[in-house]
Amino acid sequence: MKAHVSSILLGVRDLDKAKQFYTEGLGWKIMHDYGAVVFIESDGGSRIGFYGREGLAEQVGTSPEGSGFSGFALTYVVRSEGRVDEIMEEAAKAGATVLKPAGALPWGGYGGSFADPDGYIWSLGYSARGTDQPYAE
Numbered sequence: 001m002k003a004h005v006s007s008i009l010l011g012v013r014d015l016d017k018a019k020q021f022y023t024e025g026l027g028w029k030i031m032h033d034y035g036a037v038v039f040i041e042s043d044g045g046s047r048i049g050f051y052g053r054e055g056l057a058e059q060v061g062t063s064p065e066g067s068g069f070s071g072f073a074l075t076y077v078v079r080s081e082g083r084v085d086e087i088m089e090e091a092a093k094a095g096a097t098v099l100k101p102a103g104a105l106p107w108g109g110y111g112g113s114f115a116d117p118d119g120y121i122w123s124l125g126y127s128a129r130g131t132d133q134p135y136a137e
Contacts, residue, residue, distance in 0.1 A: 011052065011054075025094020080126055
């Protein structure tokens with residue numbers, strides 16, 4: 001198995017609310033809307049889709065119930081501290097819960113994190129140290 005993710009499917013409680021948060025709130029564009037699942041234009045990255053939480057849980061053979069930290073976070077690396085601040089503000093205005101306000105990180109970078117309306121955690125970051133960063137933009 002290669003170290004590659006073909007797509008990321010997020011099981012959401014309210015598909016319309018998730019679409020509104022990511023499209024109207026964060027400016028993402030819908031690539032395909034199949035009713036039960038929606039895929040976002042990837043802009044060269046991994047494809048991201050939203051699927052009803054219960055349907056996705058059934059598809060993968062698990063319970064849709066769960067709470068707390070799952071040990072999973074989506075990361076978004078940008079090229080400046082200012083861009084981290086802009087995205088954090090954009091997400092908060094769209095209805096995200098700011099988990100950690102943007103600021104200096106212990107390892108020398110700069111970042112913050114927020115949770116979308118379904119609790120999925122996005123970790124934003126910037127580091128002037130690396131030359132091979134997996135930049136999202």
